[in-house]
Amino acid sequence: KELKLGIITPPQHVWTKAAHEFAERVESESDGDLSVALFPAGQLGDEPAMFAQMQSGLLDMGIMTAAITSQREPSVNGWFTPFLFDNVEDAIQATQTPAAEQMLDNLSDKGLHAFGYTFAGMRHILMRDQAVTSIDDLDHQKIRIIPISAMQTWWRATGAVPTPIQLPDVYQGLQNKMIDGVGIDLDALVGSGFDEVAQHLTLTNHMAFPAIAMVSSTTWDTLSENEREVVNHAMHEALNWANQAQVDAEADNLDYLEQHIDVRHLDDAKAQFAKANTAFDDKFSVLPLISQFQQQVADQHAEK
Amino acid sequence: MTTYHGNLLTRASRTVVYVEQWVCNALIVAFGVLLIINAILRYAFNSPLFFAEELGVYILIWMAFMAISIGIHHDSHVRLTMLTGVMPDPLRAACYWISELICLVILAVLLKYSLDWVTSPAVTFDMAITLGWDKWVFYLIVPLFSATSLLHITARLTDRSRHAFALGVQED
Amino acid sequence: MTLGIFILLMLMGMPIAFVLLATTLAFILLDGNFRALETLPQVLFGSLEVFDLLAIPLFILLGEIMNEGGITRRIILAARAWFSWLPHSIAYVSLTSNLMLASIMGSATAQIAIMSRVMTPELEKDGYDKGFAAALTAGSGLLGPIIPPSMIFIIYGVIGQVSIGAMFLGGILPGLALFVIISGLIALFARRAKSANAPKQTRIDKWQATRGALLTLSIPLVIVGGIAFGIVTPTESAAVATLLAVLLGGLVFRELKLDSLPALLQRTARNTAIVLFLIAAAKAFGWVLVFNQVPQQVAEMMQTTTQSPLLFMLMVFALLIVVGMVLDGIAALIILVPILLPVAQQGYGIDPVAFGVVTCMTLTLGLLTPPVGAGLFVASAISDVSLARITFWILPFILAASLVILLTIFYPALVTAFL
Ligand code: NA
């Protein structure tokens, strides 16, 4: 039996590598009974298209960004709560909270069975001409963002001009001052060589960027008990592998960047961005599951 | 097919095309103006319309599907005429009829599945993010396009005077 | 099986976009996976949900406005004024006008149509063979899509997810190389012109002619400059250029009339529809191909044949020449890029911009290759030269363009120099 797995990220991305990891494990653990065909880089369409294909049972599996998943399950927006996590480890730990589990369970009435989370790096701010040392430095600056509701809301409230342009155009955009900066994770920053054209990185850790591994319920129902166990196990192994890889990558990337460009921390970042954080809260934290999630994550922090 | 029937269909097809062309022209002007205003706002006043790109794309999609339907009415879509050009008339007519009937089947399939799609529960989650609108409204153009194109081809097939076998030059 | 259906329907003269849709359906039916039908409408809609595609109707509209607004005429007038010191300059005037026009227009067919009407009679008057005159006009039209802006580059960028700005910059040097080589051809053939018949060059006020052209050339300045310096996206540049053309044609030259607007919009809609229908249908076609893992199989097959990127590019060049003989360039591009680009990029590590420039140039050359060549048809019809005669005269130009393409294959730096 062949499982088709779609994913939006390009071949070299950690998530795509995790998908490869999953494919290999499934094939070896099922003794070749199950195989996985990968469709990276959005080959089967954008994420809404992949969702539709999974819901109709045409596409079997996907590793979908929380961004697009949040359109189907609004509580997933809780993950974009600004300054909720200090680093990727924090975010990984938050997947253990009951609220995070509940978000996954809520996908079942959308015809999807979710396995768990994996993460891209934390989001920071890279500027072309001058570093961000306070929120005022962002005033009227054109910042490239991923056009999702949570980011749009937060960035607009910072006073910046959020500009959604395609990732392949960002390099030239920075080089030519079409945009002044980007809100970005270190993996994408180093991977696309943006440090060549913009050299002021402010580490804000302002948002996490998770993805959720899931399978179409239609497909899930056709699998035998044994097959489900194999898939489930392989996926959890792959996600754990990816999370560890991401933690390592974060350290490596930071190491590299500190040697090459101006890198600074913004220590009072949360307070600096207070008005943007309020804009986010007003729009998203009103959802009970999101506020529960925020509370549970805060409790986790308090325990440490 | 009776002449009367053909005429009725032809009239319907012409009326629809007239409306489509009018809407199309308006949409071209609309997105041209939208993009120009946005470029000016962005570079002169540093405050672009945050929804301009998304709205522009949906205007384009509506314009495109209507224009494709108009193109089907005028039979102006690109064909490979290398072989049909040297065929004897009866064979060429056969090719024309068979290919147009297949087109009808394709459009009928598209009509059915696009209606299913637009009314399916899955699309209720699709939002145009910067506009904040439900996307199914924009999706309606696909069934609409399928229906008008079905009408245009049927009208053309039932009107003997409009079987244009020799086709014009291709565009690049 | 499906390949057979594809070829059969194509030869039967079914509209190419419908051929692609029919083949898609055939694929789904033979595969028995009927749920794929449910995703078809979404794939069609999603294929056009791309911001960069907005540039296409805008560039088509821009071309229409330029024609109505008397802009082409001013370019030719200026070129004539500048070259009036040179005996038998008219062939160079034609080539130079084509170069300037190419920096505004994005389509070779449209450019050939305009220039054939204006330049072929002038060339003939100066004693050039009519066949050569028509072929020169058609051959120079190749500059249209290579010198930015370019519709085919935009479409390649959208399908291949490659930066359109980079494509535009990448076309400049190969375009200029073609300009130089055609100049050489003219020098070679100009000796055949019968100087006795040549009329005296009328004196044209150089400054006045130049002023008209300078105003006009603000349009490419906006397009290329805007993109090169990253001030605007290709779509925005098209919007601003359209505004400029409306202002120039309507207010400065006063040749663009309001009552020509409906017909102008109608032509824009029709030509846009032809391209976008192909893109949408090809996207659906590409989707079933990917779903059934056809590109992966092609890639594996290719890689067992050769490991050399250079050899791979030469094979692609040969394939595209053959395809371009019978198939419309944009249709061919839309069908083949989703299959070939991943192979080129991942299998052979070829730069996607260099691959794009070579692919687009080769398929554009298809406009001039018999038996099916829109550029040949247009030039032959408008210049009133038989297809056989123009085909004979076009050969040197095909060789010239092939030479430039091969140069680009062997020295991709021609493309990547500005990036
Ligand atoms: Na051009």
Ligand code: NA
């Ligand atoms: Na050809």
